Amino acid sequence: MISSILPTYNRAPLSFVKGEGAWLTEAGGERYLDMGAGIAVNALGHANPDLVAALTEQANALWHVSNLYEIPAQRKLADLLVEHTFADTCFFTNSGTESCELAVKMARKYWYDKGEPDRTDIITFSGSFHGRSSAGIAAAGSEKMVKGFGPLLPGFVHLPYGDHEALSNAIDENTAAILIEPIQGEGGIRSLPDQCLKGLRDRCNYHGTLLILDEVQCGMGRTGRLFAHEWAGVTPDIMMVAKGIGGGFPLGAVLATADAASGMTAGTHGSTYGGNPLACAVGARVMEIVTAPDFLPEVLRKAAKLRQGLEGLVAAHPGVFGAVRGEGLMLGLKCNAPNTDVVEAGYAEHVLTVPAADNVVRLLPPLNLTEGDIAEALTRLDRAAARVQAGSHAD
Numbered sequence: 527m528i529s530s531i532l533p534t535y536n537r538a539p540l541s542f543v544k545g546e547g548a549w550l551t552e553a554g555g556e557r558y559l560d561m562g563a564g565i566a567v568n569a570l571g572h573a574n575p576d577l578v579a580a581l582t583e584q585a586n587a588l589w590h591v592s593n594l595y596e597i598p599a600q601r602k603l604a605d606l607l608v609e610h611t612f613a614d615t616c617f618f619t620n621s622g623t624e625s626c627e628l629a630v631k632m633a634r635k636y637w638y639d640k641g642e643p644d645r646t647d648i649i650t651f652s653g654s655f656h657g658r659s660s661a662g663i664a665a666a667g668s669e670k671m672v673k674g675f676g677p678l679l680p681g682f683v684h685l686p687y688g689d690h691e692a693l694s695n696a697i698d699e700n701t702a703a704i705l706i707e708p709i710q711g712e713g714g715i716r717s718l719p720d721q722c723l724k725g726l727r728d729r730c731n732y733h734g735t736l737l738i739l740d741e742v743q744c745g746m747g748r749t750g751r752l753f754a755h756e757w758a759g760v761t762p763d764i765m766m767v768a769k770g771i772g773g774g775f776p777l778g779a780v781l782a783t784a785d786a787a788s789g790m791t792a793g794t795h796g797s798t799y800g801g802n803p804l805a806c807a808v809g810a811r812v813m814e815i816v817t818a819p820d821f822l823p824e825v826l827r828k829a830a831k832l833r834q835g836l837e838g839l840v841a842a843h844p845g846v847f848g849a850v851r852g853e854g855l856m857l858g859l860k861c862n863a864p865n866t867d868v869v870e871a872g873y874a875e876h877v878l879t880v881p882a883a884d885n886v887v888r889l890l891p892p893l894n895l896t897e898g899d900i901a902e903a904l905t906r907l908d909r910a911a912a913r914v915q916a917g918s919h920a921d
């Protein structure tokens with residue numbers, strides 16, 4: 527008999543009823559240190575008092591009106607995003623997947639309106655993840671995601687990650703856009719070197735191709751800059767955002783330059799819930815906190831501490847960990863033992879991590895975790911590694 531919940535997830539036997547900062551509590555009182563933060567979503571920790579206040583204030587005033595009318599909280603969040611990024615304009619969604627849908631539509635409409643209706647191809651890369659909709663799985667193209675779900679949305683050109691020659695050969699007059707994550711999350715915390723992102727920007731400029739960055743996981747302060755591409759000193763034409771932007775409330779966005787967005791006139795796109803007052807009130811508060819002058823330097827300081835500790839764990843447990851990867855508080859432990867064993871051993875030591883492809887364990891903690899949380903995480907991961915080494919990870 528099928529479960530009342532469609533069985534598409536492999537869930538751990540953990541059930542949390544309360545959260546506070548970087549900690550989660552089960553009904554029986556057991557506490558777990560959350561170094562996954564709902565997969566980079568709870569950027570400011572659980573039950574953050576500022577976000578709870580923003581949400582309850584809005585909840586007491588107005589929940590929903592639809593995009594038939596002006597939404598002040600939406601305007602406020604859009605203005606903040608435009609003020610702090612490359613973007614001239616934003617569209618609000620409820621998830622990363624929906625942001626992918628619009629990014630693809632926007633790029634194609636751009637070329638259609640420029641009189642190049644056949645310019646519809648979007649180049650993507652192996653190991654990427656852009657969501658689970660028909661466009662999202664077609665964009666990623668991995669067998670695991672697409673098998674059985676055909677016919678796929680056409681127009682995606684899949685290239686091996688890091689293959690510069692393949693990229694040179696693939697860009698042609700039908701290339702509407704290049705779509706890439708500055709740091710692959712699901713793909714195993716694989717960072718695109720700054721030089722490569724610059725090179726991609728140059729190629730896009732040369733061919734007039736649009737550059738779409740998927741910063742759903744690596745954006746919103748996660749790398750110590752508001753958005754990861756800032757490290758490379760280049761800007762995209764279109765950017766997908768979600769996860770951390772709502773601090774735990776479902777919220778996504780597509781940010782774009784005025785030029786890239788020029789095809790998206792009234793009636794070309796829409797969403798019932800996108801830009802909802804509750805989501806935007808929380809999102810605006812998240813933006814205010816993350817863009818406060820001291821916030822990102824503090825993320826970098828803590829990230830350096832955590833990274834240094836993780837390097838120590840790699841040295842201490844070479845049979846379990848091979849290397850530390852990633853930027854800021856988007857870190858990966860490339861494992862020599864099965865990554866799922868490490869995650870399970872973490873459960874036994876009450877520290878939550880997230881597996882990724884390429885045998886990596888991800889650490890995506892709240893950006894405002896404390897020094898004490900970092901020390902605790904390192905102690906627990908050390909014990910988890912010892913369990914894996916001893917072959918008793920699941921006890």
Ligand SMILES: *Cc1c(COP(=O)(O)O)cnc(C)c1O
Nearest residue numbers: 621622623655656657711742743
């Ligand atoms: C999570 C993720 C998505 C999909 O976001 P959802 O909110 O799950 O739809 C897209 N791209 C990247 C890089 C992600 O990490």
